[in-house]
Amino acid sequence: MGRILVTGAAGFIGSHLCRALLDRGHVVVALDDLSGGFRANLPEDHDRLVFLKGSILDEELLSALFRKHSFDYVCHLAAYAAEVLSHFIKRFNYRNNLMGSINLINLSIIHRIKCFMYTSSAAVYGMVETPASESDVPVPNDPYGIAKLSVEHELRVSSDHFGLPFVIFRPHNVYGEYQHIGDRYRNVIGIFMNQIMRGESLSIFGDGSQTRAFSYIGDLIDPLAECLERKEMHGEIFNVGADHQHSLKVLAQVVLRAFDAHREIRFLPARKESPRACCDHSKIKQLFPCLPQTALEDGVRRMAEWAKRAGPRDPSRFGDIEIERGLPETWRE
Ligand SMILES: NC(=O)c1ccc[n+]([C@@H]2O[C@H](COP(=O)([O-])OP(=O)(O)OC[C@H]3O[C@@H](n4cnc5c(N)ncnc54)[C@H](O)[C@@H]3O)[C@@H](O)[C@H]2O)c1
Numbered sequence: 001m002g003r004i005l006v007t008g009a010a011g012f013i014g015s016h017l018c019r020a021l022l023d024r025g026h027v028v029v030a031l032d033d034l035s036g037g038f039r040a041n042l043p044e045d046h047d048r049l050v051f052l053k054g055s056i057l058d059e060e061l062l063s064a065l066f067r068k069h070s071f072d073y074v075c076h077l078a079a080y081a082a083e084v085l086s087h088f089i090k091r092f093n094y095r096n097n098l099m100g101s102i103n104l105i106n107l108s109i110i111h112r113i114k115c116f117m118y119t120s121s122a123a124v125y126g127m128v129e130t131p132a133s134e135s136d137v138p139v140p141n142d143p144y145g146i147a148k149l150s151v152e153h154e155l156r157v158s159s160d161h162f163g164l165p166f167v168i169f170r171p172h173n174v175y176g177e178y179q180h181i182g183d184r185y186r187n188v189i190g191i192f193m194n195q196i197m198r199g200e201s202l203s204i205f206g207d208g209s210q211t212r213a214f215s216y217i218g219d220l221i222d223p224l225a226e227c228l229e230r231k232e233m234h235g236e237i238f239n240v241g242a243d244h245q246h247s248l249k250v251l252a253q254v255v256l257r258a259f260d261a262h263r264e265i266r267f268l269p270a271r272k273e274s275p276r277a278c279c280d281h282s283k284i285k286q287l288f289p290c291l292p293q294t295a296l297e298d299g300v301r302r303m304a305e306w307a308k309r310a311g312p313r314d315p316s317r318f319g320d321i322e323i324e325r326g327l328p329e330t331w332r333e
Pocket of ligand 1: 007008009010011012013014031032033034035036037038054055056057076077078079080081096100119120121122170171172173174175179180
């Protein structure tokens with residue numbers, strides 16, 4: 001059992017991870033600035049969970065937290081994960097996703113943390129046509145992916161220089177219960193669900209033939225929760241997620257069926273993005289041979305049941321766009 005700091009804890013993946021860590025008997029200090037997460041995503045009242053509203057950019061707060069709690073482990077998930085938008089908010093992206101991570105790495109070295117778990121992203125691979133493997137040379141093609149890859153390198157160097165143990169995961173296109181469905185810049189499944197519940201047509205950038213391997217959250221939470229105490233995972237990078245790809249056009253029909261709804265599809269001008277994105281998962285399957293691969297229909301149905309209970313959200317707007325040039329029209333509305 002350990003004392004664990006989870007950042008981004010009130011977010012989608014973070015809240016699932018907190019529940020999985022609590023189920024395993026750990027003590028969890030959950031930190032989140034609630035910029036993209038919700039306090040209600042976490043258990044209201046649990047004797048081994050402490051929730052703190054605060055930012056990973058607040059160095060004083062972090063120093064005090066590390067001093068007070070003597071953490072064994074850090075699970076760092078806090079980030080703003082809006083890949084395409086990151087081109088237009090570069091400064092914010094690097095400050096929040098890179099410098100915020102450096103604050104945590106510094107303190108983890110100083111306080112001799114036993115393992116630092118980091119959710120990087122398959123965005124580090126950039127444009128790849130074939131299933132990306134952990135041994136491929138990553139060439140990210142957006143600022144979000146660059147920040148993620150920089151933190152990966154920083155962890156490797158901190159491990160070499162200071163002996164900081166780490167585990168890095170590269171998830172991709174994760175969806176499920178507790179995901180923020182009201183963010184217009186990311187999470188296409190959530191965007192579709194919100195549009196359906198608001199009585200709107202579904203919007204797709206491009207012709208909808210682009211494919212993604214949509215990954216149900218329940219299929220990847222065990223490795224995230226168990227890596228801290230599994231020494232054979234330390235110092236390693238793992239792709240996690242679904243093997244099979246689906247086009248956005250097919251996805252739209254799957255989501256509509258889950259709501260028993262009919263909507264028009266609005267095809268918007270294409271954005272610069274990979275036509276295909278998928279990863280090789282043989283490395284994680286060697287350690288977790290029984291990881292489930294939930295079928296898209298089933299995962300979407302589970303998420304839809306939750307979304308119907310939670311209800312629609314106002315599509316939030318990012319307040320401080322740094323570059324307006326080339327911003328998709330629908331993001332200006
Ligand atoms: N969801 C995916 O498909 C996916 C894929 C690859 C990687 N990831 C990574 O997994 C992690 C979790 O993603 P998610 O999908 O749960 O997103 P999310 O937005 O639901 O969760 C991120 C959380 O971090 C918090 N946060 C952001 N900036 C913060 C700051 N400065 N200080 C404190 N808290 C802050 C937000 O409020 C939010 O609750 C992120 O690091 C993301 O890059 C997600």
